[in-house]
Amino acid sequence: MIAEAGNLIDRYLAWLREKTILRTVHDDWVEITTPYLDRHNDYLQIYMREKEGKILLSDDGYTIDDLIQSGCNLDSPKRQQLLKQTLVGFGIQQRDNRLEAQATQHTFPMRKHDLLQAMLAVNDLFCLAVPMVTSLFFEDVVAWMESADIRYVSGAKFTGKSGFDHHFDFVIPKSRSRPERFLETVNAPSRSKAESLAFKWEDTKEARPSKSEVYAIINDQDTAVAEPVLEAMRRYEIIPVRWSLRAEAVKELAA
Numbered sequence: 001m002i003a004e005a006g007n008l009i010d011r012y013l014a015w016l017r018e019k020t021i022l023r024t025v026h027d028d029w030v031e032i033t034t035p036y037l038d039r040h041n042d043y044l045q046i047y048m049r050e051k052e053g054k055i056l057l058s059d060d061g062y063t064i065d066d067l068i069q070s071g072c073n074l075d076s077p078k079r080q081q082l083l084k085q086t087l088v089g090f091g092i093q094q095r096d097n098r099l100e101a102q103a104t105q106h107t108f109p110m111r112k113h114d115l116l117q118a119m120l121a122v123n124d125l126f127c128l129a130v131p132m133v134t135s136l137f138f139e140d141v142v143a144w145m146e147s148a149d150i151r152y153v154s155g156a157k158f159t160g161k162s163g164f165d166h167h168f169d170f171v172i173p174k175s176r177s178r179p180e181r182f183l184e185t186v187n188a189p190s191r192s193k194a195e196s197l198a199f200k201w202e203d204t205k206e207a208r209p210s211k212s213e214v215y216a217i218i219n220d221q222d223t224a225v226a227e228p229v230l231e232a233m234r235r236y237e238i239i240p241v242r243w244s245l246r247a248e249a250v251k252e253l254a255a
Contacts, residue, residue: 160203179211
């Protein structure tokens, strides 16, 4: 199993290198096109500029501007709190609508990874199916766990075998009858999201107790989840939980 996990990580990193495209833009900025997809199936792009040994990484405001233009209002205190909580978890700063990270030559790989993961997390947190939706899926999951007496720690970060830090929405501590459990909310399920979570979990579990588990809480309120997405998760020992069937998972999560 360790060899298989190592092969997965090697293939992932090779794919990442192959699919990353660099282009110089104005004022000494370098545009980095990554293979990660947003909800429009467009490749995520970030920008970097090096000055006096320091590297600034930025999304140039794309993540938040795109949500606002799509009708997702981020002005409420609760949404601002969730946004701040998410960014703090990745060590990302917000300046106006830009998401930014500072790096050095040594920390560049980690900080680039943090910024991309923050962009995906913010997009997923606030990606509402229609503008009239009044509650966020993340909030729904929190309310459900508290009502079901599922104890949890939110916003935990762990260092994986590759050296990258990985952020998980929730961690449920080990009990007498159940191992440590990780929970990730998936508001906009896709194969790309499943593969990203698979890498994060394969990389993380090597550093965790051998029986640790991971659950994906999937939003299927408005759209059915494609079976290939579920199968991709199961292949890498990720336990998918459809929101419509969440009651079936209460016993194993609350134990």
